[in-house]
Amino acid sequence: MSVPRVDAPQSERRKIVRTRLLLRGLVCDLTGSSSFTCAIRELTQRGARIAIPDGRTLAPEICLINVREKVAHDAILLWHNHVDAGFALLNIIPLSALGDARVRRLYGLCVGATDGAGLDES
Numbered sequence: 001m002s003v004p005r006v007d008a009p010q011s012e013r014r015k016i017v018r019t020r021l022l023l024r025g026l027v028c029d030l031t032g033s034s035s036f037t038c039a040i041r042e043l044t045q046r047g048a049r050i051a052i053p054d055g056r057t058l059a060p061e062i063c064l065i066n067v068r069e070k071v072a073h074d075a076i077l078l079w080h081n082h083v084d085a086g087f088a089l090l091n092i093i094p095l096s097a098l099g100d101a102r103v104r105r106l107y108g109l110c111v112g113a114t115d116g117a118g119l120d121e122s
Helices: 101-114
Strands: 019-028 035-043 047-051 061-066 071-080 084-089
Touching: 019 101, 035 061, 047 071, 061 084, 061 101
Parallel strands: none
Antiparallel strands: 019 035, 019 061, 035 047, 047 084, 061 071, 071 084
């Protein structure tokens, strides 16, 4: 964790602590009809940084699935470069087999990702 510079104005200091990690994630379109795997590198309640697999493009609005926690987030792309992308997380969607059609579809992708099957890699 880096320490804020002493001469940085108070308004420029981060309000939320970012945790560096390496989690398996899925980037999906908003309906969950297409997806690809990613690595979640940083995660807070309001945002995430992911590693972008080679050759993948990102839509301005996605659904990001945290496979370990079995939760999804609707997310808005804030920035990207050739390696990483940053998203604002809009909500938390607990995934279960008992949800509506969208939640069930996202849950199926999540469960498939835990055993390496079921990914729609499109």
